[in-house]
Amino acid sequence: MDDILDGIDQIDCDILVIGGGTAGPMAALKAKRKNPDANVVLLEKAHVKRSGAISMGMDGLNNSVIPGYATPEQYTKEITIANDGIVDQAPIYRYAEECYGIIQELDQFGIRFQKDQNGEYDVKKVHHIGTYVLPMPNGDTVKKALYRQLRKARINISNRFMATRLLTGEGRVAGAICVNTRSAEFLVIRAKAVIMCLGAAGRLGLPSSGYLYGTYENPTNSGEGYSMAYHAGAGLANLECYQINPLIKDYNGPACAYVAGPLGGYTANAQGDRFIECDYWSGQMMQEFYDELQGGKGPVYLKLNHLAEETVSEIERVLHIVERPTRGHFHEGRGTDYRKQMIEMHISEIGFCSGHSASGVFVDRNAETTLKGLYAAGDMANVPHNYMLGAFTNGAIAGTEAVDFIKDVDFANFDMGEVDKERERVLAPTKRDDGIPPNQIEYKTRRLVNDYLQPPKVTAKMMTAQARFEEVRHAMETEMVVKDSHELMRALEASSVMDCADMAASASLYRTESRWGLYHNRVEYAQNDEDWFCHTIMTKGDDGKPSSMKRDVEDYIVPLDEADKVAYANQRVTADTVAAE
Amino acid sequence: MPLAQTSTAVPVVVDDALCIADKGCTVCVDVCPLDVLRIAETADGTKTAYMKYDECWYCMPCETDCPTGAVTVNLPFLLR
Numbered sequence A: 001m002d003d004i005l006d007g008i009d010q011i012d013c014d015i016l017v018i019g020g021g022t023a024g025p026m027a028a029l030k031a032k033r034k035n036p037d038a039n040v041v042l043l044e045k046a047h048v049k050r051s052g053a054i055s056m057g058m059d060g061l062n063n064s065v066i067p068g069y070a071t072p073e074q075y076t077k078e079i080t081i082a083n084d085g086i087v088d089q090a091p092i093y094r095y096a097e098e099c100y101g102i103i104q105e106l107d108q109f110g111i112r113f114q115k116d117q118n119g120e121y122d123v124k125k126v127h128h129i130g131t132y133v134l135p136m137p138n139g140d141t142v143k144k145a146l147y148r149q150l151r152k153a154r155i156n157i158s159n160r161f162m163a164t165r166l167l168t169g170e171g172r173v174a175g176a177i178c179v180n181t182r183s184a185e186f187l188v189i190r191a192k193a194v195i196m197c198l199g200a201a202g203r204l205g206l207p208s209s210g211y212l213y214g215t216y217e218n219p220t221n222s223g224e225g226y227s228m229a230y231h232a233g234a235g236l237a238n239l240e241c242y243q244i245n246p247l248i249k250d251y252n253g254p255a256c257a258y259v260a261g262p263l264g265g266y267t268a269n270a271q272g273d274r275f276i277e278c279d280y281w282s283g284q285m286m287q288e289f290y291d292e293l294q295g296g297k298g299p300v301y302l303k304l305n306h307l308a309e310e311t312v313s314e315i316e317r318v319l320h321i322v323e324r325p326t327r328g329h330f331h332e333g334r335g336t337d338y339r340k341q342m343i344e345m346h347i348s349e350i351g352f353c354s355g356h357s358a359s360g361v362f363v364d365r366n367a368e369t370t371l372k373g374l375y376a377a378g379d380m381a382n383v384p385h386n387y388m389l390g391a392f393t394n395g396a397i398a399g400t401e402a403v404d405f406i407k408d409v410d411f412a413n414f415d416m417g418e419v420d421k422e423r424e425r426v427l428a429p430t431k432r433d434d435g436i437p438p439n440q441i442e443y444k445t446r447r448l449v450n451d452y453l454q455p456p457k458v459t460a461k462m463m464t465a466q467a468r469f470e471e472v473r474h475a476m477e478t479e480m481v482v483k484d485s486h487e488l489m490r491a492l493e494a495s496s497v498m499d500c501a502d503m504a505a506s507a508s509l510y511r512t513e514s515r516w517g518l519y520h521n522r523v524e525y526a527q528n529d530e531d532w533f534c535h536t537i538m539t540k541g542d543d544g545k546p547s548s549m550k551r552d553v554e555d556y557i558v559p560l561d562e563a564d565k566v567a568y569a570n571q572r573v574t575a576d577t578v579a580a581e
Numbered sequence B: 001m002p003l004a005q006t007s008t009a010v011p012v013v014v015d016d017a018l019c020i021a022d023k024g025c026t027v028c029v030d031v032c033p034l035d036v037l038r039i040a041e042t043a044d045g046t047k048t049a050y051m052k053y054d055e056c057w058y059c060m061p062c063e064t065d066c067p068t069g070a071v072t073v074n075l076p077f078l079l080r
Helices: A023-034 A072-082 A089-108 A139-152 A224-232 A257-263 A283-294 A309-319 A327-334 A387-406 A416-430 A438-452 A459-479 A485-510 A575-580 B027-031 B061-065
Strands: A008-018 A040-044 A156-159 A161-169 A172-180 A186-196 A246-248 A266-268 A300-303 A343-347 A374-376 A534-540 A546-552 B012-014 B037-041 B047-051 B071-073
Touching: A008 A023, A008 A172, A008 A387, A023 A040, A023 A139, A023 A186, A023 A387, A040 A161, A040 A186, A072 A089, A089 A387, A161 A186, A161 A224, A161 A416, A161 A485, A172 A416, A172 A485, A186 A224, A186 A387, A186 A416, A224 A374, A224 A485, A224 A534, A246 A283, A257 A266, A257 A309, A283 A300, A283 A343, A309 A327, A374 A387, A416 A485, A438 A459, A438 A485, A459 A485, A485 A534, A485 A546, B012 B047, B027 B037, B027 B061, B061 B071
Parallel strands: A008 A040, A008 A186, A040 A156, A186 A374
Antiparallel strands: A161 A172, A172 A186, A246 A343, A266 A300, A300 A343, A534 A546, B012 B071, B037 B047
């Protein structure tokens, strides 16, 4: 295993789904169910059983729109406001309408959702306006349940294959070039439609621990989706709207205000005082967090030590079993106990992830990108704040829409020269006897991301980043060396990380205003609705470098009134809010 | 440019006495999202799983899915 072998194979399929985490399995299932004759291939660089962001499961749905508790109108309004208005509402509204059906389907898969004594869904309020958070008592079984469904539906699963570039021809997608992560053998897949579900760009910034894989996101999500969409000519939206999250310091897992909040836990400063009104993640909330850290009242803590024993035990039961179960080990090692002291929090490294912010590969309400036949869903597609249920729902939408698309098309012709060129690029580090290993290329890229791209954003620093990235890219292209096929996978990931770093710098320089609180805090520019109430769309320019343009925000389906608009702007606790409690 | 062999303490530890890799089990190797575990031959000729690459998200499928409880996930020292 791990030897570098020489080989290339070609297969054909109707629909290729890349990524076997959350959105991908659902896309494959829905496509197959809608057209049982379709040949659907699900590609995964690890193993579908435990791959992706929800490898160990999830403790709840953050954004369920359940009749009787919330309406699609209310949810669409809330997400619009939480993202400073820069959203196309159509995909959000479609998600909000269809997600309840997906909840019922997940229920049939054996994934249970919390109900109260009356048998009604036990939905909790965490957001500013609406009530959408629904706990999942057996959330640790999600991946197993999905895998059972995939086997039952006889989906063709290809584990251990990593897609490196999309193939295009005749102005649409034609397939993908893939490499085996344990043998370095190539697989060319021709497909009539491709659905990308490759997750977040979680290895963009360097965690403060300095451990390359100690990221907030599952580090297997290293930004290939963004990189491949970019090289194929698809547009990417609002990449300057970074993901930055409030986390348990060093452990770098979520503090889980969504679990602890409804039970009375909250984010506090060093004095133990609440300083943000609402623990729902938004750029404004993160700005307040940052200000508290900088303003002498930090560190910031997760406060649970005022709660009753039964409540703390309940919180531990959820947080230490599902999503990030080593959290209990972490506290044990540190000698920290929710009952006895507050737990230190910090802000995460930067990343791209629509699951929690508003950036990603641009998609319309049908999950289609700007490249014909190419769909995207989950953390890499720009349906804002879509979380796990968004990945499932938008994956389902992508799967069904792709089935409609392939009815009228055959395989697009592509240039075999592209395959040869890609093989040469991929295998270059295997042809060298010595040089720089991928982990050092990646470390340097990500260290520079921290030094120069982390907000507050400064023009001169971001330009310095671009110059330094160019040097590291040159080293990557001419000196990177790998000794086995596993390292080759890491080399390819380092290349995606580098592409994402370039895109982050370029997108942030393009939008000359501040927007989304800390996510795009450009200290030299204030928010400017007149010039910048728009999306920014990045594509690969003719010179091979990122190129940005403005795109109008589509007319709202659900109008906002003036009072709504400021709901997320005023995050800091004031004397008035304290008195009101 | 020669490459150095720098040691790191790995977070995932396998109890050789409990590991049944010798019987053909590869569960932990299969489920790792980062594909960092492998099977090796021990000094007495039996097989056991071990962490070959120090690239761990301390996520736990290897420990949870191991049929004999042979795998323990510790936190990487740098963030412990």
